[in-house]
Amino acid sequence: MRPLLRLRNVEARYGAFVALQHVSLIVPQGSVVALLGPNGVGKTTLLRTVSGMMSPSDGEITFDGIRIDNMPDHAIARLGLEHIPEGRGIFPTLTVRENLQMAAYTTEGMNGSIERVNQLFPVLQQRRDQIAGTLSGGEQQMLSLARSIITQPKLLMVDELSLGLAPRLVAQLFDTLEKIKRDGTTILLVEQYVRYALRLADIVVILHKGRVAFIGEPGELAHEGKLVEAYLGGSQAESATAEAEEQGGPRPRRRASGGATSGARPKRKPSAPRGSTRRSSPS
Numbered sequence: 001m002r003p004l005l006r007l008r009n010v011e012a013r014y015g016a017f018v019a020l021q022h023v024s025l026i027v028p029q030g031s032v033v034a035l036l037g038p039n040g041v042g043k044t045t046l047l048r049t050v051s052g053m054m055s056p057s058d059g060e061i062t063f064d065g066i067r068i069d070n071m072p073d074h075a076i077a078r079l080g081l082e083h084i085p086e087g088r089g090i091f092p093t094l095t096v097r098e099n100l101q102m103a104a105y106t107t108e109g110m111n112g113s114i115e116r117v118n119q120l121f122p123v124l125q126q127r128r129d130q131i132a133g134t135l136s137g138g139e140q141q142m143l144s145l146a147r148s149i150i151t152q153p154k155l156l157m158v159d160e161l162s163l164g165l166a167p168r169l170v171a172q173l174f175d176t177l178e179k180i181k182r183d184g185t186t187i188l189l190v191e192q193y194v195r196y197a198l199r200l201a202d203i204v205v206i207l208h209k210g211r212v213a214f215i216g217e218p219g220e221l222a223h224e225g226k227l228v229e230a231y232l233g234g235s236q237a238e239s240a241t242a243e244a245e246e247q248g249g250p251r252p253r254r255r256a257s258g259g260a261t262s263g264a265r266p267k268r269k270p271s272a273p274r275g276s277t278r279r280s281s282p283s
């Protein structure tokens with residue numbers, strides 16, 4: 001499959017702190033790539049760097065054949081790259097309908113996708129006149145997702161949308177992501193629910209201290225017990241290995257190797273606060 005997103009040797013910094021180092025990966029068109037790893041390994045930083053909320057201090061990022069690592073976030077969004085950041089990117093004081101209209105506003109020919117959003121999120125249609133801030137946590141998450149797919153993005157990047165959700169709602173969220181995948185949307189998913197993520201993903205990337213520690217298919221993780229344990233830790237490791245064993249036959253091991261750190265370069269712009277969105281953002 002054609003690479004939709006490609007990172008080559010990407011480095012990202014917060015001041016002197018190097019949060020991503022020599023990160024190279026490909027997100028093929030039509031695939032779901034799960035980006036996994038415990039807290040603090042750089043998953044959020046990677047998504048921010050791709051969507052233009054941060055600029056990489058080194059390396060190249062191409063999206064749909066276009067170099068984007070020097071482009072401002074709004075220009076990247078216009079290419080069809082949608083990022084749901086950590087936290088909820090909704091306007092809490094507007095109604096559900098207004099939230100969706102704001103999202104649709106930036107793109108033309110949205111009628112088809114509004115219909116699709118209504119199919120995917122019947123609860124939002126029922127609650128279209130409710131103030132978004134009064135929705136339950138799960139419904140607010142669904143609204144973030146609905147806002148993102150209304151623009152019919154080529155690539156949807158989702159950062160821990162399941163955070164704080166009851167287990168039943170996590171299952172529902174993943175059902176919806178599965179449908180979005182079947183619609184043909186390419187997804188780069190950051191997720192702590194490893195079991196669900198591996199079921200949805202075609203490719204798994206494990207980050208460890210800002211570097212790529214593993215890239216492969218979910219089934220390959222069955223043979224990576226130690227690696228999974230080391231890089232995903234305790235309960236995540238168990239569920240990852242169990243899930244991989246369900247899926248996997250024997251496959252060759254493929255591990256990325258890291259290189260040396262390159263020279264310090266200043267960050268070009270500060271990162272946005274957590275929970276902010278790039279487009280028609282609640283403030």
Ligand SMILES: Nc1ncnc2c1ncn2[C@@H]1O[C@H](COP(=O)(O)OP(=O)(O)O)[C@@H](O)[C@H]1O
Nearest residue numbers: 014017019038039040041042043044045046271
């Ligand atoms: N705004 C920031 N300023 C300084 N350091 C940060 C900032 N955001 C994240 N970091 C650091 O960068 C590293 C990666 O963070 P992050 O990308 O949020 O990890 P993850 O999403 O995997 O939990 C962590 O060590 C974190 O403390």
Ligand SMILES: [Mg+2]
Nearest residue numbers: 043044045086
């Ligand atoms: Mg994060």
